[in-house]
Amino acid sequence: KNEVEQSPQNLTAQEGEFITINCSYSVGISALHWLQQHPGGGIVSLFMLSSGKKKHGRLIATINIQEKHSSLHITASHPRDSAVYICAVISSGSARQLTFGSGTQLTVLP
Amino acid sequence: ETGVTQTPRHLVMGMTNKKSLKCEQHLGHNAMYWYKQSAKKPLELMFVYSLEERVENNSVPSRFSPECPNSSHLFLHLHTLQPEDSALYLCASSQGVGSGALRDTQYFGPGTRLTVL
Numbered sequence: 001k002n003e004v005e006q007s008p009q010n011l012t013a014q015e016g017e018f019i020t021i022n023c024s025y026s027v028g029i030s031a032l033h034w035l036q037q038h039p040g041g042g043i044v045s046l047f048m049l050s051s052g053k054k055k056h057g058r059l060i061a062t063i064n065i066q067e068k069h070s071s072l073h074i075t076a077s078h079p080r081d082s083a084v085y086i087c088a089v090i091s092s093g094s095a096r097q098l099t100f101g102s103g104t105q106l107t108v109l110p
Numbered sequence: 111e112t113g114v115t116q117t118p119r120h121l122v123m124g125m126t127n128k129k130s131l132k133c134e135q136h137l138g139h140n141a142m143y144w145y146k147q148s149a150k151k152p153l154e155l156m157f158v159y160s161l162e163e164r165v166e167n168n169s170v171p172s173r174f175s176p177e178c179p180n181s182s183h184l185f186l187h188l189h190t191l192q193p194e195d196s197a198l199y200l201c202a203s204s205q206g207v208g209s210g211a212l213r214d215t216q217y218f219g220p221g222t223r224l225t226v227l
Contacts, residue, residue: 004152031213041147041198043218050213086153090212096165098212100153 003027006087006101013108019074021104023087026068030096034061034072035086037103043086046072077108113137114219116201122225123191131186131222133201141211142184144176145200147221153200159184160211191226198223 007022023032034046047054047061049070054061058077063070074081087101114135123129135142141160147153158165159178173195175187184201200221204214 033216041200041221041223043200043202045215045217048213048215088153096212098155100155102152 003099004087004089004101006085006104008104009102010105011107013077013106015078015108015110017077017108019077019081019106019108021072021074021085021087021106023070023072023101024068025070025087025089025099027089027099028092029065029068029089030092031090032063032070033088033090034070035088037084037086039083046085074106079108079110082107113217114201114203116199116219116222118222119220120223120225122227123188124227125191125193127191128187128189130188131199131201131224133184133186133219135182135184135201135203135217137203137205137217139203139205139217140181140207141204141214142178142181143202143204143216144184144186145202146197147200148194148197156186158211160207163207188224191224193226196224196226 004025031050033048035043036046037043049063058075060073084103084105086103091097117132143158144156145153156170157176173190177185198221201219202216204211204216206214
């Protein structure tokens with residue numbers, strides 16, 4: 001059983017649609033990362049969250065610590081947003097661990 | 111894109127070979143990381159170096175041996191690997207120090223695609 005669960009696993013959208021990717025986790029955390037991985041393997045860090053909400057361009061990330069849940073939203077989606085989006089949590093406590101979700105494959109069609 | 115470089119980009123090795131992966135960061139960061147990404151599995155953090163501190167994932171077999179001679183260079187020495195070790199090995203760096211470095215934005219290299227025959 002994964003400590004970090006993402007949904008959906010695969011998502012296909014039309015250009016311009018509003019997209020939501022979800023991440024749920026079962027452990028206490030100190031922070032959460034959202035990452036983007038393009039075909040070929042290159043990974044870009046999008047956000048680090050410990051509370052509330054962050055926005056960067058068309059991307060918005062939110063986290064609810066009490067509900068152990070985070071969402072990544074993409075507004076006005078574009079084919080270049082097609083990628084795998086990965087959630088990762090840093091466990092709280094003395095033994096910090098970084099645990100990754102399996103990723104959400106997003107395809108945005110023109 | 112040239113902030114974190116990895117060599118080689120592709121490597122094919124036999125189970126009895128010894129090889130090394132190299133990572134170099136040009137960002138002035140203090141922490142460096144090795145990750146393994148196998149097909150159909152989540153990313154796994156293998157090792158973290160932050161200045162003098164090494165944080166090791168307990169599930170990493172001893173056939174993987176990291177070396178961090180300075181804050182800009184990180185190696186992963188490989189010996190007697192198994193076919194299930196075939197994966198994409200990613201290096202990353204971040205600014206912070208100690209265990210707090212995990213909270214920092216990480217900058218990833220392009221990865222080394224390793225195939226063990």
